[in-house]
Amino acid sequence: MIEHHLPILLIAIPLMAAPCCVLIHSRRLTQLLALLVCWLCFGISVWLMTKVMHEGAVTYNLGGWEAPYGIVYVVDYLSAFVMLFVSALAAIVLTYSPTSVQAEIPESKQYLFYATYLLCLTGLLGICITGDLFNVFVFLEISSLSTYALISLGRTRRAPLAAFQYLIMGTIGATFILIGIGLLYQMTGTLNMADMAEQLEAVRAVDGETWAGSRTMLVAFAFMTVGLSIKMAVFPLHSWLPNAYTYAPSVVTCFIAATATKVSVYVFIRVVYEIFTPTFAFNILPLDSALMAFSLIGIFVASLAAIYQTNIKRLLAYSSIAQIGYMLLGISMANTAGLTAGIVHMFNHALIKGGLFMVVGCLILRLGSAKLEDLRGAGKTMPWTSFAWVLGGLGLIGVPLTAGFVSKWLLLTAAIDSQHWWVATLMLLSSLLALVYVWRVVETLYFAEPSERAAAAKEAPPLMLVTTYLVVGASIVFGIWTEFSAGVAFETAQHLLGVTQ
Amino acid sequence: MNSFPIVRIVSKILIPYIVLFGLYVQFHGDFGPGGGFQAGVILASALILYGLVFGLPAAKAVAPPWLVEKFIALGVLVYAGTGVATMLLGGNFLDYDVLEHHFLTEITVGGQTLHMLPSGQHLGIFLVEVGVGITVTAVMLMIFYCFAGRETASE
Numbered sequence: 185m186i187e188h189h190l191p192i193l194l195i196a197i198p199l200m201a202a203p204c205c206v207l208i209h210s211r212r213l214t215q216l217l218a219l220l221v222c223w224l225c226f227g228i229s230v231w232l233m234t235k236v237m238h239e240g241a242v243t244y245n246l247g248g249w250e251a252p253y254g255i256v257y258v259v260d261y262l263s264a265f266v267m268l269f270v271s272a273l274a275a276i277v278l279t280y281s282p283t284s285v286q287a288e289i290p291e292s293k294q295y296l297f298y299a300t301y302l303l304c305l306t307g308l309l310g311i312c313i314t315g316d317l318f319n320v321f322v323f324l325e326i327s328s329l330s331t332y333a334l335i336s337l338g339r340t341r342r343a344p345l346a347a348f349q350y351l352i353m354g355t356i357g358a359t360f361i362l363i364g365i366g367l368l369y370q371m372t373g374t375l376n377m378a379d380m381a382e383q384l385e386a387v388r389a390v391d392g393e394t395w396a397g398s399r400t401m402l403v404a405f406a407f408m409t410v411g412l413s414i415k416m417a418v419f420p421l422h423s424w425l426p427n428a429y430t431y432a433p434s435v436v437t438c439f440i441a442a443t444a445t446k447v448s449v450y451v452f453i454r455v456v457y458e459i460f461t462p463t464f465a466f467n468i469l470p471l472d473s474a475l476m477a478f479s480l481i482g483i484f485v486a487s488l489a490a491i492y493q494t495n496i497k498r499l500l501a502y503s504s505i506a507q508i509g510y511m512l513l514g515i516s517m518a519n520t521a522g523l524t525a526g527i528v529h530m531f532n533h534a535l536i537k538g539g540l541f542m543v544v545g546c547l548i549l550r551l552g553s554a555k556l557e558d559l560r561g562a563g564k565t566m567p568w569t570s571f572a573w574v575l576g577g578l579g580l581i582g583v584p585l586t587a588g589f590v591s592k593w594l595l596l597t598a599a600i601d602s603q604h605w606w607v608a609t610l611m612l613l614s615s616l617l618a619l620v621y622v623w624r625v626v627e628t629l630y631f632a633e634p635s636e637r638a639a640a641a642k643e644a645p646p647l648m649l650v651t652t653y654l655v656v657g658a659s660i661v662f663g664i665w666t667e668f669s670a671g672v673a674f675e676t677a678q679h680l681l682g683v684t685q
Numbered sequence: 686m687n688s689f690p691i692v693r694i695v696s697k698i699l700i701p702y703i704v705l706f707g708l709y710v711q712f713h714g715d716f717g718p719g720g721g722f723q724a725g726v727i728l729a730s731a732l733i734l735y736g737l738v739f740g741l742p743a744a745k746a747v748a749p750p751w752l753v754e755k756f757i758a759l760g761v762l763v764y765a766g767t768g769v770a771t772m773l774l775g776g777n778f779l780d781y782d783v784l785e786h787h788f789l790t791e792i793t794v795g796g797q798t799l800h801m802l803p804s805g806q807h808l809g810i811f812l813v814e815v816g817v818g819i820t821v822t823a824v825m826l827m828i829f830y831c832f833a834g835r836e837t838a839s840e
Contacts, residue, residue, distance in 0.1 A: 192768075192778040200765045203758030248780035299758075 191244040191257045194228045198306040205299035218298040222275040229271040233264045252376035258315035261676040266450045267312045269534050273442045274305045280651035281435040284545050288433040289337050304330035308447045317365050318375045328354045335432040346427035353424040360411030367404035381459050408455055415448035419482025422505045429501035434545035442538030446530045449511050457680040466518045475516035480610055483509035487617035496544055497554045507533045514595050521598035523677035529591035531669050536579040539655035543573045546644035551637045561634025565641045568649050570629045572656050577622035579659045582615050586663040696738045703731040711818050721814035725821025733829045741833050750830055753823045760820025767812045781809025
């Protein structure tokens, strides 16, 4: 009986726990509650993942209304996979957080931090689970609004400014997405994604292969692509991201860097592959070339920008923009191999970047600064933390036996398979740029005279180290054991492209 | 604005009617135009008018910020709690049909059958809208407090 309700419980539990945090008010109790809820969500996600792997998609009708009239929750391979790593990172980051939160967020606001964190998780999971396009927008707003609030909790006075900058950009993006949804609704009369896809297919079928065009569909597609590109921080629309990641509290950066943009990528995949279909997006319209060009420019520009950063958080933020480029590169290839690479990179990058930001959180806790000059020589006083950076950094570069290698290898084979030789070459070159910015930090940590702060620092607290190593270790494990991550991604890609074995 | 007699007297006269109208919009929302959000805004506007005329401290004495904050949370819980209640009664989340109570659903007065108490769907939407009304009132008020006073809500 309770099994039947698990899809809704995954959303309802964190949604209800958030106001409970406000009612409880006590710092210790809210922390415990949030922790419990996050791990519970992770448990439910694992259960849903196994269920999907054994029995196929799970659906749940809200309010007992049948699809396409009511809102329906659908858990399939793709959504279960994304929910799995989102809830896993939410739980691990929250386990890691207490010391860091205590140091960076005023005590009087901590219960609000936990409440907002849970709301953000609700939003992110909701985006994945729902099969209703308008519901996607609602959850997108829940997660975005709570993210703005979380970012503004940062210690410096620049944090509210960064949050405001993100608010403006994010709202423009959300409005564009809403306009797109509105146009599609007006055209098809439905908000259910599967039903909408069928209706649009009917429109397309009338015109045959040489699509003459419903202009509404074209405009809706344009609005949704641009809106989602802002949310994903694709290269020319990425300007909100570096400040948001840099000035947010460390724990918040860990969480949103690992999850938020990936969930937007998830929505993008859903919209492009399921609603508009690849034929429309890639054959009739040249989205693939556009996406490929922007991804590659983004990878190079952002990686080069990362090299010149003096703040380690900002460095990783630019690196995130570059990594989004890799995901979109895979998605833009529109073949099984490329899509597999894109999806698996969402997972791998969540682990790698989550882990690296957790390392940065440890460094900030002990050194009180994220500037490279203050980090000098921290390798001597904080050996474990620094070593975690090395492991995570190797993943970011894509060295064999790390998760980063798996996604890059898949992407490379996909590029070669589809004869994109120059893409393959540029990809390999871009990895060298990652090597440069990762190495710069390694050099600062290990081969420089200790700064005053670094000399006085001591190793990060055990709980933070253990959780950091859990995530960094996972990125190594999933670099060696690829059966699960790449397997699920492959299955998803085949399903999305309509390939049957 | 406490020193302007006309403003003071007129708002004193108007506030009860604004509250009454707010309640009307809330509870008549399922028959006519209205609902939780609109009612919440109207109710909050009564308190905001009170605050504008008699000063922020007076408004805060009526609705202290810490209490307003709790009400923001409470409304969401009422909404989601309705969903949980329907689940416990054996339906899906927010499946109001299971709230069917068969209690005084109709009454016969002088040969005429009158529908008295709401049936399942009706009761469900009623409860959910109460939740929305509570949260919207509290949020509107909190926004007013945040912009009107220097102190933040949590203090």
